[in-house]
Structures are given as C-alpha cells and as structure tokens.
Amino acid sequence: xxxxxxxxxxxxxxxxxxxxxxxxxxxxxxxxxxxxxxxxxxxxxxxxxxxxxxxxxxxxxxxxxxxxxxxxxxxxxxxxxxxxxxxxxxxxxxxxxxxxxxxxxxxxxxxxxxxxxxxxxxxxxxxxxxxxxxxxxxxxxxxxxxxxxxxxxxxxxxxxxxxxxxxxxxxxxxxxxxxxxxxxxxxxxxxxxxxxxxxxxxxxxxxxxxxxxxxxxxxxxxxxxxxxxxxxxxxxxxxxxxxxxxx
Numbered sequence: 144x145x146x147x148x149x150x151x152x153x154x155x156x157x158x159x160x161x162x163x164x165x166x167x168x169x170x171x172x173x174x175x176x177x178x179x180x181x182x183x184x185x186x187x188x189x190x191x192x193x194x195x196x197x198x199x200x201x202x203x204x205x206x207x208x209x210x211x212x213x214x215x216x217x218x219x220x221x222x223x224x225x226x227x228x229x230x231x232x233x234x235x236x237x238x239x240x241x242x243x244x245x246x247x248x249x250x251x252x253x254x255x256x257x258x259x260x261x262x263x264x265x266x267x268x269x270x271x272x273x274x275x276x277x278x279x280x281x282x283x284x285x286x287x288x289x290x291x292x293x294x295x296x297x298x299x300x301x302x303x304x305x306x307x308x309x310x311x312x313x314x315x316x317x318x319x320x321x322x323x324x325x326x327x328x329x330x331x332x333x334x335x336x337x338x339x340x341x342x343x344x345x346x347x348x349x350x351x352x353x354x355x356x357x358x359x360x361x362x363x364x365x366x367x368x369x370x371x372x373x374x375x376x377x378x379x380x381x382x383x384x385x386x387x388x389x390x
Contacts (some may be wrong), residue, residue, distance in 0.1 A: 170243035171215040171341060173356070176224055177353035180236065182210030186275035189311050190303060201304050205281075208275035209356070211238075226269070230340070230355040232283045232301060237353040248355065254289040255340070256333040260310065260324045261285060262359040264331035269299065274308050279314035282357060284321060294321045337362050 181187040186228065187207025209229070214222040230234065230248070251298065253262050261281050280303065289298035296303045296314060306314050324331045341356040 152317065153353075167255075170245055171213050172215050173211050173244055174238055176210040176212050180209050180211075181205070181207045181275075183236070186269075186272045188272050188276035188310050188313055190276065190280065190313070191308060204279060206279040207270060207272060208278070210322075216336050219272060225358050226271060227341070227356040227358040228279050230281045230282065230342075231288045232287065235353050240355040242335050244341040244343055245337060249288055250340070251263070254285055255335050255338070257285045257324060258282065258357060259335040259338050260331040260333045262338055262357075262361075263334075263336075264323055264328060265320045266359050266361060273313050275318065276310070276313035276315060280313060280317035281320050284317070294325045296321075362380055 177183050179185060185207075187205045189203055190206045209227045210222045210224070211227050212222040230250070244303050247373070250258075261278070265274075265278055265281070269278050282356070283301050284294065284296055286298075288303035296318060303314060320331075324333075338360050339360070343352045343355065
C-alpha cells in the first residue's frame, strides 16, 4: 500500500533526476539556427556605445538575443537549440571555422552571481526585440563594469550613448533590472543556478577570438504528476480523518 511518505520520496527522486546537469563534450561547436544570428523574429536593436579606450568616439552595435544551436550538448535533443547573449561587447561574433567553445568563464565570482541574478529575474520576460536588447545591455554592464562601477550604463568602461525610441525603451528596461539587482529584489537571487558560460579564450595577440556567451536554463518546478498528486492529497486527508475519529 502506498503511503504519503513514499509518494513524497518518489517525487524527490524525480526532481533529482530531472535536475541532473547534462554532460558536455570537451569542446562545443556552436552555429546559428537560421541565416540571421538573431533568429527569424530578429530580437535585436541597434544601439550606440563608447569603447573604453576612447570615450569620445561612438560605435554602432546590435544588441539582442542570439538564436544558436549545437549537437555537442549530450543528454539533450540534438541539435540543441538555445538562446544566448554576448559577454564581450568589444569583440565581433565569429562562428565560422573555429572557434570551439568550452564551458566556463574568466569572469569573477561576483560578476557571475550578478549575471545569475539578472537571469533569474529577467529571462522569462524576454519576448521581443526591446526586452532582448535590454537583457543584452544589462549583461554587458555587469560583465564589463560589475567589479568597478556597476549598475550605471552611462559611466564606466561600458558606456551607452543617448538613445531614442525602442533603443531608449531597452535602456530603461535594462536600468530597471539592474536597479532590482542592486536593491536585492528576491526575484533576482544572486547565484549561478541554471547559467552556462561558453568561452573561447584569447588568440596569440591576447584578443578574444570571438564573443564569449551566456545562456540560461531556468530551473522549473516539478510538481507531482496529476494522479499521484491527488492521491497524495487524498491519503493525507484520510489519515487526518482517522486521527480525528480516534481522538
């Protein structure tokens, strides 16, 4: 006969199995899902920023959500399709030939935890070009400036120019998310659960070969299967009723 305790134990085991991290290859080859790296829906916006070596000169860059795939992520569907964001704004993306990514990052633990906070609180809100660009802007701010002047898109090594229209809306959303992290909003928990960092490293000249990437797999709550859930509730109710009769 099933007991509530046994059912809960089975549910805990299911959570543990589903939450197990997939194994990965030593290197991961990443390609685009479609001809446009931002996908058919083109979740990206044009923004202007200033490079750290010359804050008087502005540059145009596309900020948004890369739509990528790989067949090297073992244990999941092949090819695995995923959304990712750039960690190195002053480097061009180059997925041709090399590079082969490895899991990991040279970012500080503090920066990694802040990026985790951003993902926990904002990833589910990415649903169009504005929110995708906003998330990318916040990622750049944390990755570049979190160890010096965090949470200020107008100062530090990564600086945005004055933006307008949808790009301004993206900046305002990024600032709202950064403020939530700064104010320790519980939804923006500072840990790296669910995050994966993909990096290539530097070439012989000390430059990035291509952009390092961040992706996120939100930890999903795993409820008891419907029938077992109702059975557990029913057994608990019967047990309580039996105790009441004996009292």
